Amino acid sequence: MNQEKITELEKTICRDYSNTAGIVVLKNGRTEYENYFNGCTSNCRIHVYSVTKSILSILIGIALDRGYIKSIHQKVLDFFPEYTVTNTMDSIRNITLENLLTMTAPYKYKFAPYLKYFTSDDWVKFSLEQLGGKGQIGKFRYAPLIGPDLLSGILAKTSGCSVFAFASEHLFSPLGITVEKNIIFHSKEEQMAFNSATDISGWVSDEAGNNAAGWGLTLSPADMAKIGQLYLNGGMWEGREIVSKSWIDESTKEHSRWKKQDLPYGYLWWLCDENANTFAAMGDGGNTIYVNKEKNLVVSIAALFTPKAKDRIGLIKEYIEPVFDTGSL
Template sequence: MNQEKMAVMEQKIDSDYRNIAGIAVQKDGRLLYENYFNECTAASRVHVYSVTKSIVSILIGIAVDKGYIKSAEQKVLDFFPDYRIKKREKTIQNITLKNLLTMTAPYKYRSAPYTKYFTSDDWITFTLDLLGGKGEIGKFRYAPLIGPDILSGVLVKATGQSVLDFAAENLFRPLGIIPPGSVTFGSKEEQMAYNQTKTISGWACDAAGTHAGGWGLTLSPLDMAKIGQLYLDSGLWDGKRIVSEEWVRESVREHSCWEEENLRYGYLWWIIDDQEQAYAAMGDGGNVIYVNTAKRLVVSIASLFVPKPKDRIEFIKTYLEPAFEK
């Protein structure tokens, strides 16, 4: 580590990235740096928002590996045979899991109906009712919250387990991550408090018990670093296969692009840099799992929510990576 550059990095956190809760940096599988801010500790768990999506992507991959799901090309409605398609609705019948994983599925809403979503007892049916419409399949449309829950429903239907139970058995416990508990909200105030939590180990779910696919999971920086290391090591953990190398490779290569923002997308992972094979799971508020394959580097940053946080990838590239170069 370059101590001078490390000091500059930490000064930058104090001045411009003050909502950071904790950072972990690993190189070649060794933990080189671990630090906490805002009265957080190694025991703290924070809501990582859309990092949850990348966890769900891994779970879909594991379900494919185990034969619960045939492939990413399988049609969404294969898993919901009892779902009643509305009259003249044809688009939804052709949407695949890959469309959900790459954010290339169309939806009927222009402005996301978040209030109705959060007060719904069944997020899956609510979201299925909004899937399809007149939009074009294959065109990128980022769905922050209303959309990924369908993948949670797919996991439940395919595996016969809750998303949390499947994750605990096949991902969390094998990586030494203590499985969180299920969390439901009785009010808007409870949900807002959860967004700022430092102490709750949880995964948000609806009244039907289905866990959120696009948000709602709390993790620590070390938990997040383990996920990043798993992907850096192509799906292996301590020599044991957790998810197939093929799924990891497909997850972190470009499948679609958010052209307006010049952001490229894999299977619920963001593609950062082709030359260094860098990619990231990113969540609102500045939560990130960053993997740089060329440098054998994993960076995890857990952050307390603030609106419009400063870019964490810019922070990593400008201040953090230089501090760990020889």
């Protein structure tokens, strides 16, 4: 390994990406680099924020593979027959599971009612009440928190168990990932402490037992790298299919686009080039799972939250990939 390049990389990380907690680089399935920053170690667990969305995408794929969900073209209301629509003109009737996965579902709110959301005891019900309105189905509208929890509700209803239990059995355990417990906040202070903690292993849920779909999961950089390698392997892990290759291929190609940012989007995965060779799960603070199929490379970055953190895709493409590209060593 070219130690001079590694030293320069680490100087860049400490100077320009100073909230980094840990980085793991896998090349051809082998760990080529693993390092930790800001007092973190391999035992730390970091809140990965919206990387959680991509984990939900995997779980939805597994549920489809196993027949719990019939099709992503099912209407959202099919899963919630108890919900009554009072406005006959409301677009909610035609919103599908695919719209949730591609961020093309409309919502009634103009400004997200975060306080009401966080103090609600049932995030799925709260999100359902915000779904629809006069917005256009099929138009990209990124919903950071209020909306994705509908996926948790759908997965729990169809599988007959909590998202945490489903993920533990069908994803985390096979990959050797430990997520210890459900986490329920009883105060704003508890939530703020969780966001900055490095020693809590779990997945946030509301009081009704719904795991947050858009945030709330803690993982280590090594855990995140395993998720990336699973996708690079086409869904296979130690000779066992965890999720189908067809789902991976579909979920990591463009289905919608955030035009304002010119960012293509799959099924809760971001695409990093026009040829679908690279894709990423990305969360606040710079948390990232990056997969480059062409270079057989996975980069995972766990980061402590800081507002307006620098984009890690730039760090990966400009500084990390050149170091671990076989031809540059």
